[in-house]
Amino acid sequence: MAHVVLKDLVKTYGNFKAVNDVSLTVNDGEFVALVGPSGCGKTTTLNLVAGLTPITSGDIVIGDRVVNDLDPKDRDIAMVFQNYALYPQKSVYMNLAFPLQMRKLPRDEIDKKVKEAARVLDMTHLLERKPRELSGGQQQRVALGRALVRDPAVFLMDEPLSNLDAKLRVQMRSEIKRFHQDLKATIIYVTHDQLEAVTMADKMAVMNGGFLQQYDSPAQVFAHPVNMFVASFIGSPAMSLIPLEISTANGGTVLTSAEGWSLGLSPRNVQKVTKATTKKVVLGARHSTIKLHKSAVPGSIPAKVYTVEPTGDVTFVQAFLSGAIVNVSVPPNIAVTPDERIWLEFDQERMHLFDGETEMALEAS
Amino acid sequence: MTIVTGKAEARRKLQPGRSGVLRNIWAHRADYAYVLPAIAVMLVVIAYPIYYTIELSFYKTPPGLQLRDKTFIGFDNYTTILTSEVFWKVTWNTLVWTFGSTFISFVLGFATALALHRDFIGRGVLRAILIIPWVISAVAASYIWKWIYHSDFGIIGAVLVGLGLTDRPPNFIDNVSTVLPSLIVVNIWREFPFAMIMMMAGLQTVPDQLLRAAKVDGANAWQRFWHVTFPHLRNVSVVTILLLAVANFNSFIIPWIMTAGGPSNASHIWITHIYELAFGRQRWGVASAYSVLLFLILMTLGYFYVRALSGNERKEGGA
Numbered sequence: 001m002a003h004v005v006l007k008d009l010v011k012t013y014g015n016f017k018a019v020n021d022v023s024l025t026v027n028d029g030e031f032v033a034l035v036g037p038s039g040c041g042k043t044t045t046l047n048l049v050a051g052l053t054p055i056t057s058g059d060i061v062i063g064d065r066v067v068n069d070l071d072p073k074d075r076d077i078a079m080v081f082q083n084y085a086l087y088p089q090k091s092v093y094m095n096l097a098f099p100l101q102m103r104k105l106p107r108d109e110i111d112k113k114v115k116e117a118a119r120v121l122d123m124t125h126l127l128e129r130k131p132r133e134l135s136g137g138q139q140q141r142v143a144l145g146r147a148l149v150r151d152p153a154v155f156l157m158d159e160p161l162s163n164l165d166a167k168l169r170v171q172m173r174s175e176i177k178r179f180h181q182d183l184k185a186t187i188i189y190v191t192h193d194q195l196e197a198v199t200m201a202d203k204m205a206v207m208n209g210g211f212l213q214q215y216d217s218p219a220q221v222f223a224h225p226v227n228m229f230v231a232s233f234i235g236s237p238a239m240s241l242i243p244l245e246i247s248t249a250n251g252g253t254v255l256t257s258a259e260g261w262s263l264g265l266s267p268r269n270v271q272k273v274t275k276a277t278t279k280k281v282v283l284g285a286r287h288s289t290i291k292l293h294k295s296a297v298p299g300s301i302p303a304k305v306y307t308v309e310p311t312g313d314v315t316f317v318q319a320f321l322s323g324a325i326v327n328v329s330v331p332p333n334i335a336v337t338p339d340e341r342i343w344l345e346f347d348q349e350r351m352h353l354f355d356g357e358t359e360m361a362l363e364a365s
Numbered sequence: 366m367t368i369v370t371g372k373a374e375a376r377r378k379l380q381p382g383r384s385g386v387l388r389n390i391w392a393h394r395a396d397y398a399y400v401l402p403a404i405a406v407m408l409v410v411i412a413y414p415i416y417y418t419i420e421l422s423f424y425k426t427p428p429g430l431q432l433r434d435k436t437f438i439g440f441d442n443y444t445t446i447l448t449s450e451v452f453w454k455v456t457w458n459t460l461v462w463t464f465g466s467t468f469i470s471f472v473l474g475f476a477t478a479l480a481l482h483r484d485f486i487g488r489g490v491l492r493a494i495l496i497i498p499w500v501i502s503a504v505a506a507s508y509i510w511k512w513i514y515h516s517d518f519g520i521i522g523a524v525l526v527g528l529g530l531t532d533r534p535p536n537f538i539d540n541v542s543t544v545l546p547s548l549i550v551v552n553i554w555r556e557f558p559f560a561m562i563m564m565m566a567g568l569q570t571v572p573d574q575l576l577r578a579a580k581v582d583g584a585n586a587w588q589r590f591w592h593v594t595f596p597h598l599r600n601v602s603v604v605t606i607l608l609l610a611v612a613n614f615n616s617f618i619i620p621w622i623m624t625a626g627g628p629s630n631a632s633h634i635w636i637t638h639i640y641e642l643a644f645g646r647q648r649w650g651v652a653s654a655y656s657v658l659l660f661l662i663l664m665t666l667g668y669f670y671v672r673a674l675s676g677n678e679r680k681e682g683g684a
C-alpha cells in the first residue's frame with residue numbers, strides 16, 4: 001500500500017481546463033471519495049492518476065515515486081470501471097488471471113491467487129462462466145476481483161456501483177467498505193452519489209468545474225462546508241440558502257429580507273457577518289436545524305408552505321422564504337397543508353453564513 | 366391494420382392441439398395475401414430460371430440447333446464435366462482465385478483499417494484515396510490494369526527495364542504461370558477497400574473502456590489487440606470474409622475483360638468458363654450443369670453467412 005499525492009494537477013483540453021490546480025494527499029490506507037456534479041472532472045482526475053490520460057502540468061506521486069511519465073502498468077495501480085470492463089470472451093477465471101498473465105507470473109502462482117481472490121469475493125462457483133452469464137452484481141465482483149489479485153499499491157474506482165439497482169448498490173457498498181477495512185487498501189473512489197461518499201469514505205474531495213472545493217472528512221464537510229457550492233451539494237435534501245442583507249436595528253446587527261422581516265443574530269454570528277465583503281449575506285440552514293411553528297414565537301420568521309412530502313419517518317416541508325425555497329423536516333404527526341402560514345425558527349448555533357459576493361463561508365475568527 | 370387483425374384472428378382460431386402448417390397459413394391468410402404479389406414476382410424472376418437451368422442440365426443441346434431440339438441425357442452432362450481435364454483446371458483456378466483474393470484482401474484491408482484507426486494528419490484524405498479502387502467501375506479498372514501490365518507499353522515493364530532489373534518487359538498476362546497471380550493482384554487492389562471499410566466500422570465499436578482496462582492490467586499494444594480488439598472483431602471478420610469469398614467466387618468482369626480465360630485456360634474460373642460454354646460455344650446443357658454445381662456451392666457459403674449473422678444477433682440479444 002502507498003500514499004498518493006497530487007500536486008497542482010492540471011489537465012487542459014484545448015482551452016478548456018478539465019482539472020484545475022488540484023492538490024491533495026491520500027494517506028496510506030485511506031479511502032478517499034471524489035465527488036462532484038457531472039462533468040466536474042472526477043473521471044479525468046482518476047485517469048490522470050492511472051496514467052490513462054497524459055497530464056498537462058503538475059505532479060503525481062504514488063508511494064515514493066513521481067509517476068508523471070510512467071505507463072499505467074508501471075504505476076502499481078488497479079482500476080475498477082463503471083461498466084466493469086470485463087473481457088467478454090474470457091471466462092471469469094481468465095478475467096482474473098489476465099493482469100497476472102500480463103505480468104508473466106508462473107502458472108501455479110496465478111492459479112493460487114485467482115482462487116484466493118475468488119474465495120474472498122465468494123465467487124468460486126462462477127469461475128468457469130463468461131461475463132455475460134453473470135448478474136450485474138456478480139460482474140461487479142469480478143471487476144473488483146481483477147483489481148484485487150494484483151495486490152496493487154492503490155485502487156482506483158470510477159463509479160463502480162452506478163450501474164447497479166438501489167438494493168444491490170447498498171449491499172456492494174458495504175462489501176467495498178469491508179474490502180477496504182480488511183485490506184487496509186488505499187482507495188480513490190469516484191462517485192457522484194454523495195451518499196456513497198459519506199457512508200464509505202474516510203475523506204471526501206468535493207470538486208466543481210475542475211476545481212477542488214473542499215477536502216476533508218465527510219463529517220467535517222457536512223458540518224463546515226467551505227462555500228455555498230459544497231453546502232448545497234452535500235446533504236439531502238439540500239441545505240436551504242436564503243439571500244439576505246446586513247443592516248442595523250436598535251443598535252444591533254440583523255439580517256433583513258426584501259420581504260420586510262429581519263433576523264437577529266447571536267454575538268458569534270454577528271462576528272461572522274462583519275467579515276462579509278459587501279452587505280450581501282446568504283443564510284444556510286439544513287432541514288433538521290430549522291424549527292417549524294404554527295404560530296409566531298420570538299425570533300421566528302413568517303413563511304408560506306409550498307409542498308408537503310411525507311416519507312413515513314419524517315415529513316419534508318418546503319416553504320417560500322425571501323425568494324428561496326426552504327426545506328424543513330418535521331415529525332410525521334405534525335399536519336401542515338400547502339399555502340398554510342407557518343413560522344420558521346433558525347438555530348443560531350448550527351446556521352451557516354456565506355458571503356453573498358464571494359460565496360465563501362464566513363467564519364468567526 | 367389488417368395484419369394486426371390477421372394475427373388476432375390467428376390467435377383466436379389456433380386452438381391448442383389443432384395446429385399444422387396449412388392451418389397456420391389459412392389462419393394467417395390475410396398476411397399471406399399481402400405478400401402474394403411479391404412471391405409471384407419472385408417465382409417468375411428467380412424460381413423459374415433456377416428450375417429451367419436445372420432442367421436444361423439434364424439435356425443435350427446440340428450447338429447451332431434450336432433449344433427445342435434438345436435431347437434428355439440424364440446425368441451425362443455432369444459426368445462429362447467431372448471427368449474433363451478442363452473442369453479440374455478451372456476448379457483449381459477458382460480456388461486459388463477465391464481464397465487468394467479473399468485472404469489477402471482481408472488481411473490488407475484489416476491492416477489498413479488498423480493503420481487508419483489512429484489519429485494522424487491527412488487521415489481523411491488517405492482514407493478517401495484508398496476507397497477509390499472500390500468505387501470505380503470494374504470494367505474501367507480492368508482496362509487500366511491491362512495497360513499497366515501490357516508487355517510493350519505497360520508502366521510496370523517500363524519501370525523494371527528502366528531500373529535495369531530486366532532486359533525485356535515481363536509478360537504478365539500472356540504467360541500461363543503469371544496470368545492468374547496478376548489478375549488476383551488486380552482483384553485485391555479493387556476489393557481490399559471493402560474489407561477496410563468493414564473493419565474500420567468494426568474497430569469503432571471496440572469499447573474504449575476495455576482497452577483502457579487492458580492497459581491498466583499491463584497489456585502492451587500487441588496484447589491489447591490480441592486480447593481485446595481481435596476477439597471483438599470476430600463476427601465482423603467472419604461476415605467480411607464470407608462476403609468477399611462469395612463475391613470472388615462469382616467474379617466475372619476482371620478475368621473476362623482482361624484475359625477471357627486465356628492463355629490456354631490458365632485464367633479461367635468457373636463463372637467465365639460457364640459464360641464461355643453457354644454464350645461462346647452454345648453448350649447450354651453443360652453450362653447449366655456447371656451452374657447447378659456452382660449454385661450448390663454458393664448456397665453452402667450463403668448458409669454459413671446467414672449463420673454467422675444470426676449468431677451475432679443471438680449473442681447481442683443474450684448479453
Ligand SMILES: Nc1ncnc2c1ncn2[C@@H]1O[C@H](COP(=O)(O)OP(=O)(O)OP(=O)(O)O)[C@@H](O)[C@H]1O
Pocket residue numbers: 013016018036037038039040041042043044045192
Ligand atoms: N477527451 C476529451 N476532450 C475534451 N474534453 C473532455 C475530454 N474528456 C473529458 N472532457 C471534458 O472534461 C470535463 C470533465 O470530464 P470528466 O469525464 O472528468 O467528468 P466527470 O466528473 O467524470 O463527470 P461524470 O460524473 O459525468 O462522469 C467535461 O466537461 C468533459 O466534457
Ligand SMILES: [Mg+2]
Pocket residue numbers: 042043044
Ligand atoms: Mg465520470
